[in-house]
Amino acid sequence: MPIVRVDKWSAGLSATGNRLIQGDNLRVLEALSTQYVDSVRCAYLDPPYNNGETYQHYFDNMGHAEWLHSVAERLRKIRTLLTADGSVWISIDDSEVHYLKVAADEIFGRDNFIGTIVWERRTSRENRRVLSRNHEYLLAYAKDLSKWERFRNPLPITPEVANRYRNPDADPRGPWQSVSANVQAGHATPQQFYALKAPNGRIHEVPKGRCWVYTKQKMMDEIAKGNVWFGVAGTSVPRLKRFLSERKTGLTPNTLWRADEVGTTSDAKKQLLAIFQEETLFDTPKPEALIHRILQISTNPGDLVLDPYLGSGTTTAVAHKMNRAYIGIEIGDHIKTHSSSRMRSVIAGESGGVSRLLSWSGGGGFDFYRLTVTD
């Protein structure tokens, strides 16, 4: 019978439910399994990539079969902790991505595969290797894809997309963009074919193979409401006005996540340097903007986020700033020197990473646990 010892202390506000847990994640996931079954909305995993490197804070040379078995074992446990509309996002590089995909397919089912994201992790060239590996991957799975699809969030529209909306006629309803007023005639009714008379008297025929999007009466109503645009001179082919203020949907995430959108490893290191102001930097942190995007898509405020390979604490820092609840698990002592120190500075209002974007000014708290299991 294993003996479980738990040491605990708190930082900031108590009873937030936020947890940093030191221990082997397999043991910790087992210990959490009763309390947290069907509770985690998003799990982010950034396991050692099994690339043979020795980092300052952990080793990454397990051997392929053992490594794959170890990650798969943890994924199986995590799946039971997910809500029905929950998802898992796994960071991985070229050397193991294909094996991990097959293993994860077996656990989640190929039908629940959300997709592969390519993240541009560096913008400089790595000249010491045959190929400069500038990207790595995120494999994303849902516990149940149909439920996740209904739950997930689009991304907010970017300034670039917003800039496509203009207001050449000083419409009091604000900026708009125009879309075609005719569509393919495949399913048209006879009422959608007519000669359209513009306010200046000009007649517009619908192009061959197309029909007007509205019937004649509806089109006249839309023209009267100022919703149809005939160009500055009033002589152009009619187009429909779509207002930015009425736009309900955000953006569908791309599968290519560029460094200028979600940051690089080097951005993440610079942020850590600003927090710790010393040289014992963590070697492989993820940028906060990368985790922010995952949580934007897959969670809402108050949701529970799990990271079983916490490292320097990026996931918990971002979850905290985004008002999500979290559990971060880390085996190494750097959970004290790095992850929890970082979380204390987040509570104190740390200004790096996504802080400015989220107007983060501090607050909240977390509980720290050390789980020791002796067989």
Ligand SMILES: C[S@@+](CC[C@H](N)C(=O)[O-])C[C@H]1O[C@@H](n2cnc3c(N)ncnc32)[C@H](O)[C@@H]1O
């Ligand atoms: C690639 S790093 C994670 C980096 C993290 N995403 C960040 O932004 O800082 C992987 C981490 O997993 C930890 N780790 C490896 N095996 C573990 C285990 N069995 N249980 C808990 N943590 C583990 C390592 O100590 C290391 O800190």
